[in-house]
Amino acid sequence: MPERKKQIMANNQFVVIGIGQFGEAIARSLSEKGAEVMAIDKRQDKVDYIANDVAYAVALDATDKKALISQNVQNFDAVVISIGEDFEELLLCAVNLIELDIKRIIVRAKGKINRKILEKLGLKEIFSPEFEVGAVVAKRLLHPTMVNFLDLPDNYIITEIKAPKAVIGQTLEAIKLRESYNINLVTIKKEVEERRGNEMVKRQHILGVPHRNTVIEENDFIVIFGSNKDIEKFIEINS
Numbered sequence: 659m660p661e662r663k664k665q666i667m668a669n670n671q672f673v674v675i676g677i678g679q680f681g682e683a684i685a686r687s688l689s690e691k692g693a694e695v696m697a698i699d700k701r702q703d704k705v706d707y708i709a710n711d712v713a714y715a716v717a718l719d720a721t722d723k724k725a726l727i728s729q730n731v732q733n734f735d736a737v738v739i740s741i742g743e744d745f746e747e748l749l750l751c752a753v754n755l756i757e758l759d760i761k762r763i764i765v766r767a768k769g770k771i772n773r774k775i776l777e778k779l780g781l782k783e784i785f786s787p788e789f790e791v792g793a794v795v796a797k798r799l800l801h802p803t804m805v806n807f808l809d810l811p812d813n814y815i816i817t818e819i820k821a822p823k824a825v826i827g828q829t830l831e832a833i834k835l836r837e838s839y840n841i842n843l844v845t846i847k848k849e850v851e852e853r854r855g856n857e858m859v860k861r862q863h864i865l866g867v868p869h870r871n872t873v874i875e876e877n878d879f880i881v882i883f884g885s886n887k888d889i890e891k892f893i894e895i896n897s
Contacts, residue, residue, distance in 0.1 A: 670694060673729075673737040675720045675751060677704040680766060680787050681740030685712050696729065721750035726758065736762035745772055752779060801893055805879060813886050816844065821878040822896035831870040839892040841884035843868060849877040 670693040674685040677699040685697045689712050696714040699705050709715035718725040720741070731737055737760050741748040748765070755763050756779065764783040767773040776784050798804055807817035825833050835841045846865040851858045862879070865872065874880065882889060 671734045672696070673698060673731050673734050675699070675737065675739050676741035676748075676766075677701075677708055678740060678742045680742065681738070682708060684738055684740060689713070696731070696734065698729070721747055721754065723754040723757065726754055731755070732758045732760060734760075736760075736764060739763065739765040742766065742768065748772075749775070749779075752776065752781065756780070801890070803893060803897065814884065815886050815889060816881065816883045817889060818847070818879050818881045819889075819893065821874050821876070821880055822893060824896035825874050826876050826878075828874055829870065830868055830872050830874070833874070835882065835892075839884070840888045841882050841892055844881040844883055846872065846874070847879040847881065848875065 670688075672688055672693055673696045674681050674688070675698045677685065677697050681697070681699075682704075685695050685708060688695045695712040696716060697705065697708050697712045698716050698718055698720060700717060700719050702717045705715045705717040714729075716729055718729070720726060720739075726732075737755055739748055739751055739755070741751060745768070752763065752765055762783070763781055764785065765776055765781055767776055767784045767786050768788065769786075773784055773786060797807065801819075803820040803822065805818045805820065807815055809815055830843065835843050846868050847862045848865055849860055849862050852861055853859075882892075884892075
């Protein structure tokens with residue numbers, strides 16, 4: 659097992675424990691964005707598989723606190739626990755990290771009961787991939803114009819939607835998002851054609867802070883903030 663020398667850690671250094679489907683995706687995504695990632699799994703084949711794509715890949719048992727200490731995990735910015743199958747193993751790993759006073763622990767939970775137990779341990783950042791993916795699919799089925807969204811506390815949301823038919827050709831002043839729908843506009847994404855070599859390609863550009871005289875065009879996407887109820891009403895009325 660390779661050991662890391664103690665050092666003063668810079669920002670964007672993370673540990674991912676459990677290199678299953680979700681752990682692998684998180685580790686690869688962080689590495690692609692320039693972060694320094696240590697991938698940990700007790701299965702050597704998983705470690706070997708991801709070794710070339712992360713800064714460090716280590717085979718160890720994350721329920722063994724001494725093994726975690728040997729890799730100086732306490733010096734990283736955050737640790738992600740993505741152990742999928744064995745909840746007891748996940749719990750033991752989480753307890754070890756809490757006892758090591760890790761700055762930030764992000765943990766995967768499967769189901770409401772698991773989440774409740776993890777919350778009782780005092781963990782704040784808990785994600786449930788299956789539930790979250792299900793919620794995204796359901797929302798997109800119910801509102802096909804929604805491209806992306808971010809659910810916020812108290813039933814608020816920031817969402818990017820394809821411009822509804824009824825507002826196309828109108829200015830922002832005429833639409834009166836705030837006055838008529840209690841919604842705030844964040845920005846507009848406009849589709850433009852650009853030449854790339856001998857071809858014309860379509861790209862989306864952020865308009866920045868739109869002016870009240872800005873006209874909504876057919877291929878625009880608007881990014882808006884408001885309550886779920888108000889945004890659903892706006893979509894329903896104008897679609």
